[in-house]
Structure formats: C-alpha cells, structure tokens
Amino acid sequence: MWPCALLSETEALLWTARLAALSVALQAAELLQVRAAFAEQGTFPWRVLRRDFAGASPVVRAVLDGLLSYRPFVALLWLQLAGALALPWLDGALVPGLVLLSVLAVGVRFRGTYNGGSDSMTIVVLLALWLARLGASFGSTRGTQRACLGYIAAQLALSYLVAGVAKLRHDSWRDGRALMQLVRVRQYSVPAWLTDALSRPALARLAAWSVVGFELSFPLALALAGTASQLLLALGLGFHLAIAVGLGLNRFFWAWLAAYPALLYWSQRL
C-alpha cells in the first residue's frame, strides 16, 4: 500500500529502504541472468576492460582484478542481491554501505554506468540511506534523516526539471520530431503500435509536449499540498511505466520509485 498518511522521517526512510531493496535486487538478478556475457569469452571480458586501468598503481589494479574479474564479480553480484534483500531488515550503516559499494563497482566495471541514469538514481538513494544510518549510529538522527531525505527529493525533482529544460531547448522536441526519431531507434525494440502511433506528426507533437510539460511541472510536487502532489507522483509512476513498456527501460521505473517516499515526505512539510 502506498503510504499516504503523514510520514515520519523513520517511516519515509523505511519505505525508501524497501523500494531500494527491490530495485537493487532486480538489478543484481538481471546481471546474474546474463553473467555469461562477463566471462572471458563474453562481450564484457575483464581482460579487455582492465586495459583502462593500465596506468593505475599495482595496488589499485590488484584490487580491481580481485573484485571485477569474472568469478569475484559474480560473487559480488550475489552479495549485492543478498545485501539488497537485507536492506529493510537490518539496521546500521554496514548493509547500505556494502550495497552502495557494490553498485559503484558495477559502474566502474562497465566504464561509468551499466544502465545510465537508473544506476545514478540508485546511487543517490543508497548514498542517502547509508548517510542517514551512519548519522543515526553517531547519535544524530532526525536532522540527518531530514537532510538525507531532502537530498533524495532534490535530486528526484532535479532529474525531471533538468531533463525537461534540456528537451525544451531543442526544436526537435518542440515540434515532436525527437519523439518520432526516438521510437525508431532499433535497440529500444519499441512496439510497432507505438512507432506507428508516433509517426503521426500531430500525435508526436502532443506526446512530446506532454513529456516536457510533465517533466517541467514535476518539481511542483514538492510545493503543492496533498492530493495535487500525490497526483503528480502518480503521473510520474505512469510516465516511468510507459517508458518501461515503450523503450524497455524497466530499471528506471524501480530506481525512481525508490526515491518517491523522500519526495512525499518533503511535500507533506513544504
């Protein structure tokens, strides 16, 4: 059930931990599904990827070899899965810290990120969870919790606002061409019914303005009260579901969902 009553800091962070657990567990499970691609005969072999670190010190290279070559990396993914599942159940900063490190290690192995923005939002959420629990273990609870929830909420609002402003600057988004082109990019395997629908210029323009309008208005969820804020959050979920169905970017749905309790918490107080 979606938490609609006034959330305390502890409740908001617990919901964040639950949803982050789901998101990270799915990410680890997906990587384990395709782990053959990370073996020496696969498409992401460590013997090739490690060339990027040829200039690093022997100690750094030894650490990376010990962490990111095939077998240790698969073990790391199992650890990530176990850590994610433990996240809502075990207090303390150790588990979120380890899960955060494992997500960062995945990014380092895959030359920055494995799945772009979804990795970034996962890191934002895990970093805040880790800091909130670290603060609690040093006796600073409420202030740190509020700051950590604020960091997630601010990054979430920025993620939509920056994306919306960046699109608005381009003619191709304002006249709908960008969306028509996006659904033709073959690697996204966009369903034929959607490509057909968005090949109509008027519909593509309407859909493009809907995307830009939604992204620009999302930060209002922080300022608006009650139902209006929750409506924007519901629209956000629909937006990510549509992206998952249309472009196959399922990870974005789960990664962004994990950030929503923080925004809900702050929207109830601003």
Place this chain on the structure above:
Amino acid sequence: MRVLATRLARALLPSWRFFDEVEPAPKLFFRLMLSAREPAPWQPISFARPRSLRALVLNGAGNLALAEHALLEQLLSDVAEPELRTASAVEQLTSYQLVLGLARAGARARAEAAAGHAHLQFKLTLLDLSTASGAEEEDVLVSSLHEL
C-alpha cells in the same frame, strides 16, 4: 587513478539530461573473409530484443543489449579524440576491442556463415533517423582484418 575517479564522478554526479537530443544511431556490421580479396557481404548485428510483460520486472537480456549497443557510441566518441592519429592507436582502444568482441560474437552466432572463414572485418554506420525515409546510413569506421 584518473580513470577510476572519472568513473566514480560520473556515477555520483548525474547529469539527468535524458534524450535531450536524439543523435544518429550507430549500427554494427561484420563481414567474413577467406582472404582480403574474397569478402562476404556485410551483415548487420541486431541489438533489438523481443520482450514480454515479464521484462517490466526482469529484463536482463534487453538491458545487456543496451549496454552492448552503448559500446558502439563509446567507440565513436573515443575515435573522435584528436590525439588518436593512427589506425593502430584506434585498435588499442578498449572500446575498439570490446566492439571487435561484439562483432566476433555476432559472427560466431551464425556458425553456418562463419564456417570455413578465418578473418572478419567490422564497420560502424550512422543511421540518420531524421530523414523522411527514416534510414540513411553513412560508414563512419571500417576496421582492418581480424582473426575470427
């Protein structure tokens, strides 16, 4: 350490500028060769994966294909660096070696076509999606011959 720091910075400082511009999409082709004089036709490698409703939850193959396709974009970005002046310097790039691996995997997946061939070549084309026909291609990188 600079590479490690750059990667961590990329992960920790997101730009959030999703799909602000839809760039021409790179496409990977390979061809098999008995010798330099006997090339087989170019064959495309597809990164599209069929998906079901289950992929809303677990989409391992689809997300791997996206990560593999991102290597093509990384290679194009790397070869645009002005200090890369020779073909051998390009071939030393990690992204080049990874794309070569993709081409080899694509060729080996078509075992019948690959049988009897000793070498392969790959090329990247840019697919301009802004044209009315929706598909104008331009070769942007053609590799030298490599062992299959």
